[in-house]
Amino acid sequence: MNVIKKEAMETSAEAQRQRKVTSTHAGSLTSSSNVKESKMVGFDDVQLQLLDWLTGGNRNRQIIPIVGMGGIGKTTLARHIFEHALVKEHFDIRAWTTISQTYNVREALREVLHQVSGDLRSDLSENELGEKLYKYLCGKRYIIILDDMWSVEVWDKMRFFFPDYNHGSRVIVTTRLSNLATELTNSNRIGMRFLDDVCSWTLFSKTVFGDEVFPLQLEEIGKKIVGKCKGLPLSIAVIGGLLAKSELTLEYWEHIEKNLSSIVNSENDEYCLMLLKLSYDNLPPYLKPCFLYMGMFEEDERIKVSKLMRLWVSEGFLKPIINKSSKTIANEYLKELVDRNLILVHELGKLGNIRYCKMHDLLRDLSFQEAEKQRFYYVLGQHCPRGINSQRRIVIPRSTSDKTARDALETMSRARSFICDGDTVSQLPDFRFLRTLSTYKYSGEYLDENVFQLVNLRYLSARFREGFQIPSSISLLWNLHTLIVSCRGKRTAPVEIWKMHQLKHVEFVYENMYLPDPPSGHSDVIMENLETLNGVIDFNLNEEVVKRIPNIKKLEIIITDKVMDRDRVKCLSYLQCLSKLESLSCFSDYGSEDKYLQSISFPHSLKKLSLHCGYFFHLEEILEKIGSLPLLQKLKLLFGQFATRSWEIGEGQFPSLKYLSLNFCRDMECWTLEGTCLPRLEQLHLEDMESLEEFPSEIGEIPTLKSVVLLNCSESMGLSLKKIVDEQEKLQGDPSIHVLVESDNVSQQLQTLATPNFRVVKGSLM
Incomplete structure (x- = not known):
């Protein structure tokens, strides 16, 4: 018994050590800025x-x-x-x-x-x-x-x-x-009350130095700075974020304290704004326009980070850096603004990347006021003032009336950017200088085709009427790098789109679009900048197409049940030639797509994969290919069936996988893990996997696993998972796996087993 106890303690210690190592090497953006939680001190x-x-x-x-x-x-x-x-x-x-x-x-x-x-x-x-x-x-x-x-x-x-x-x-x-x-x-x-001196100092210390010791030579000046914040947590966090990213010298801190001393207004909101402005004044020049731009979004709006970054690019805010892509630079800018507590992380993706961000109301007010002073952009209210024709960036919020918007548009001929969060007008004037046009999100009306004559456009996101066809004149938009089109009905894009070598991001949303084969005789036109292609129906991948899009990183294709010729059925085998592809989503209808998927081959560069299979597609045929991908971190499988009724993950498979989701995958009754498979798995999501009766016990031995979600799965699965959690608790004292079991048919027995780490919910929580 003593020998067994000793081995168990050694195993537990090794597991904890591996968890620490894994958390240390969590990826390029999984830094404190991504995962840090808002600090609550003194309450x-x-x-x-x-x-x-x-x-x-x-x-x-x-x-x-x-x-x-x-x-x-x-x-x-x-x-x-x-x-x-x-x-x-x-x-x-x-x-x-x-x-x-x-x-x-x-x-x-x-x-x-x-x-x-x-x-x-x-x-x-x-x-x-x-x-x-x-x-x-x-x-x-x-x-x-x-x-x-x-x-x-x-x-x-x-x-x-x-x-x-x-x-x-x-x-x-x-x-x-x-x-x-x-x-x-x-x-x-x-x-809520203001923080006292002790709590203010604690929050300031954690913000600037984390768990490190506060330098003795900076303590006196640090306490003076904290005193000027008057116990307001947001002010302490923002000033602390500024100092955390700045020089740790007595001279610089004295300079900050001197500037704080010049703020004498005692009105709380105004005082706080003036205090926060110091952080804006001390931003590097390249970050100031990015911060000011945030005021264009609605109050408390969830801001999609991918959209924000593309807008920054189209506005020309990013300073070019040798050997760095615009996306990498934009990520670094965002990270720095988050580290300074000027932008809040609202939602993380499954792999720790920032999906949505927000702004605190006071910081948005600051951004708005500074932008107004500098004529950085103009937000149209209920009246159309004189002199608006000199504005370069125009924002029309949802609260602006249609008539005011139409009247204002007639005098905006010099605008470079047009961001509309409300119902836009269908006909735009001659915006010959326009570079950024974004009307898609809340648009209730449809934009007219004349937008495809605005030759200086870099960013176009708009909603068009049902039956709309993208005109061949789109090729005139020689500088366009982002195209987001929304319209009802399946349509075909013009063949001229293959000539637009500046395009980086193309998205067909709502009902998607067919992309024709490249024109013959123009093989010299390579779309070397294209990184994103979403919403393409029955994409006919072949040798010619692969040559045209050599640097594609994100691809979303939809497979319908239409009959295809013999050569086209095998077109998914060409995916392996896309050596830069990192994210692939493939959605298929029921029917003949089984043959379409059987030929699929994946490039080794793939990091994210989402497959919506046919109801009767045999998953075993494809899972062995997927398991050998060396860089794959996220896998989502929807539908399909296990013909052998079992899934055996062999030794060394899924070496980099962090997130695994199985949804409505039929007939899997047995699940076994062998050797060191899934060594980095962090999150497991199973939904409507009713045939599976028991969890593989080896799941509890994966040191990195943090959470398991079971939605509408069998009762016995929940009970077997509870045994694994209890076993961890015996060995480690505190189980590392957090579990959510949710179903409309949760039994009283399972509900009595609920603990903070093993949540059981009857009915729908999600």
Whole structure:
């Protein structure tokens, strides 16, 4: 027994060592900027009080406001509570939505409904969304966070859709308005206070130096700087972010302190803005336009990072660096702004990359004010002022009326950028200098074909009418590098698109598009810059096409059930010739695509793969090929079947895989792992894998595995996974795997086994 105990302890120690090593080498962008959480210092007592109110004995639905000025930590506290293990265990359903000043009740209800049920439908009215939400919440104990509320009218419109059946449900509201909190409830409320000197210093130290020792020679000047921040967490975080990226010299810190001393305005919001402006003033020149550009987005908007970076490129903000791509440079700029706490990481991808970012309201206000002073861009309000024709960047928010927008457009002939978040007009004037045109996101009308005559365009994202065909004149857009087209109905792109060698990113969204074969006689035109090609139907890959797109990195193709000739059926074998391809998504209908997929061959450069297979496609035929890919980090499989009813992952397969998702893959009854396969797996997601009865015990021996999600899988799978978690707890004291088991048919036995690390949810949580 002593020998066994000794071996178990050695195994546990080795596993912990490997986890530390793995977390140290987590990729180019998985730095502190990506994964760092907002630091909450000095509010332990407030958090305990809030947890007591949330999980206490009161069975009625309660509203709990968190009140305080901008930047004082309301959202940070709510986020910590939302992710707290006790809250996850206590409530059946958790959901979060941001309201903001320019609120939209329908969008808020849609966001909550999506989180509680997975329903993404956008064609429902406000009442229909509310009724559907009410039905999902009935009989469940829920917690809803309504972040950044400015008007009680929002709650008056939403309250009827949050049922109160004495289950102990809670609604947390964060707001800057004390009178609003009083209108919402006359009982429990949290009033956020400024940090005291000790907590302010702790937060500042962690922000600047992390866990390192604070240099003795900088302590005195550091405390003076912290004192000027007046206990406001956002100010401390932003100033700390500035100093963390700057010279660690006494002279520089004294310079910062001197500038802080010149800010004498005592009005809190204005004072905070002036304090934050110091961080903007000290930005390197190449980062200032990137920061100012953030003010163009709507308040509290989730900003898609890939879109943001492409806009930065089209606006010419990126400073060229030898041997670095524009995407790499843009990633470095974003990372630096995040490290300075000027941009917030909102959502990470499965591999740790930043997918969405946001801005704090005060920092957005600062960006907006500075941009206005410098005439960096112009945001059109409800009136069209004189002199607008001299503006270079025009932003039309959703709140601007159609008539005002149409009137303003007539006088914007010198504009270089046109960003429209509302319903745009269909006909644009002669924007002969226009370089950036983005109207796709919220556009309710359709853009006319004349946009394809704007020869200086670099970035075009627009929605077009049903039946629209891209004209052959698109080849006149000789400088276009991003093309995003949305229209109903399957259409064919013009053959002239193959002549546009400047194109970097091409996306056909909504109903996708056919791409014709390259024209004969123009084999000398190589699209050497093309990196992204999404939404192409029945892409006819062949030797000629492969030569035209040698540097493609991301490819999304859709396979239909139309009959193809013998040569075309084998076209997916040419994928292996795309030596730079990193991300491949392949979606197929039911039918003849089985033959289409059987010939598929993958390049060794592949890092992300998503396959939507036919219902009867034999997965064994393709999984052996996939398992040998040396760089593959993310794999998603949808549909298909295991004809042998088993999946055996052999020794050394999937050497780099971090994320594995199996959805509706039929008939897999047995799953075995051999040797050192899946050595870097971090996340495992299984959905509707009802035939699989038991988890392979070797899963618990993968040192890097952090989370497992089971959605609508068999009861026995959940029980076998619980045994693995319990075994880890015996060996290590604290299991490294966090598990979520969710199903409409969760038994009472499985629910009694729930712990903070093994969550069991009956019904839909996602």
